Amino acid sequence: MKAISKLALALGVSMLLSTTVHAEDKTFKIWWYEDAASAAGITWKKALETFQEKHPDVKVQFELKTFDQITKSGTMILNSVEAPDLMEYNKGNAVAGLAASQGLLTDLGDVAKQRGWDKVLSDASNQLSRYDEKGIYGNGPLIGVANYGEFVSVFYNENMFKEAGVEVPKTLEEMEKVMDVFVKKGVTPIAEAANDYPAQHLMYLFALSKADPKWVNDFQAIRTPLDTAPFVYAGQKLQEWVKKGYISKDSTGLKAPDMANLFETGKSPMVVTGTWYGAQFGAIKNFKASQFLFPGNVISPASTGNIWVVPKNAKNKDLAYDFIDITLSKDNQALFGNSGGLPIAADPAMVTDPVGKIEVELFNKLVAQNGLGFYPDWPVPGYYDVMLKATQAVIGGSVTPEEFAERLKEPYDEVQGDQ
Incomplete structure (x- = not known):
């Protein structure tokens, strides 16, 4: 009887630990620093709702940061166990490039091919998502994904x-x-x-x-x-x-x-x-x-907009990839444009908002004149x-x-x- 009790106790503890780990695995942590009234804030909030519908068993932990917080403390955050699964990050050598050169970001090259992001985003759109070993943009691994301009x-x-x-x-x-x-x-x-x-x-x-x-x-x-x-x-x-x-x-x-x-x-x-x-x-x-x-x-x-990055320390990378999928979807991109923003992969026919139309027109003019x-x-x-x-x-x-x-x-x- 004592042997059976010990076995039952061991199994119970094992199941409890398994349940605890499983519960932790069902938490998706995401950070961004866009104002709630901005096109990005509006669109990504909707994307989170869509994400929750597709993952009803996942607990979402969203935190609104500031541009200064991420710019000044980004590498410390990325290098800690508190790093989220997905975060908005400023592109450029000084920020994304620095983090990439320190090996703090996940290489998304293979994921981009598997999920078709490389079909949605052109090489030009990914220019500021690639950084070499010195942290200089334009070449090297794909460490981020842009979804607006x-x-x-x-x-x-x-x-x-x-x-x-x-x-x-x-x-x-x-x-x-x-x-x-x-x-x-x-x-x-x-x-x-x-x-x-x-x-x-x-x-x-x-x-x-x-x-x-x-x-x-x-x-x-x-x-x-x-x-x-x-x-x-x-x-x-x-x-x-x-x-x-x-x-x-x-x-x-x-x-x-x-x-x-x-x-x-x-x-x-x-x-x-x-x-x-x-x-x-x-x-x-x-x-x-x-x-x-x-x-x-x-x-x-x-430029293309700030990028989604997946920290090397992220615990739930697949959930981060699922969220990026949603932000690059035609519906979410159209919402971005119709919320007054500049989508990077929208069907122009789906953008009817006057502000969005003007911004697409002016951006296209800048691109055409190498501006x-x-x-x-x-x-x-x-x-x-x-x-x-x-x-x-x-x-x-x-x-x-x-x-x-x-x-x-x-x-x-x-x-x-x-x-």
Whole structure:
């Protein structure tokens, strides 16, 4: 009897442990940092609902992070046992490339072929999802999956433009004349935020106006010491625009939500930002918002969107792959476009939303003119903070344009010399 009891007890403990492990295996952890009102936030929430319907026995643990959290702590998170099964990650050498070079991300090459992602996404769409052993984009293992596109443009208040008697500018000179009209009315034309990423986009637009595709490729791939001439010009224009009242010096203390609020409440008729704000601005009730490409530029900050990555330490990789499947489905991609976003693999006929249609049209124009300039903080690890502080300083007037450019050159050339 004692032997039987011991056997029963052992079997019971074994079954309990098995059940515990099984329960843990049925938890899917996913993180992203898109606002709930954004096209990505709306679409991925729907994807989670679809995922739950397909996996009723799985417990979903979703956590909303911030861009800063992932950018600054991403590698520590990925290298820990707390890493989720799937997370949104910023592309580029400084973030995704760094994590890939440290072996923290799962190679998705074989999975992409098995699940048909390679049929949905072109080689060009996967360019920012591949990184070599040094963490430089364009080649190497596939460590991420993009499912949308994005670009920086000028959103504007159609009502305020009409009341001021101005039209959408086609050149930078015309844009400055439009802004002069608003300045005379006591209105700051462009809502800006230099205590966050937005001001870097305006700065980079100025730099790209003096650049060509070769400069962009050399800059992003860290091929040569930094040619600072475009950045000196960018610093000059930022200070000129502050002096003329086109952007506020007070923007040095503002973050992206503050900037968006200035535009949404009609305090500024324009805001220079990305398509991730398309859904939010398209939902404004008290005026009609539309957008145009930064006038005079052939190249703009633009790329495929942030990528889904599966940490090497992820416990439920198959569930992560199932979720990616859903986000790349025709229905989910159409929802992305009809929520004011820019889908990467949608059937154009299924996108009927006015904002989505405009964004697809403008993005296609950028692609056709070889105008995808990527983003300025990508090349070097830690460059985001360097660029944020330098841009703040040049807008605030505490450094000269030349000193601003030198702040960007020093850490860049240090990494470039190691290539």
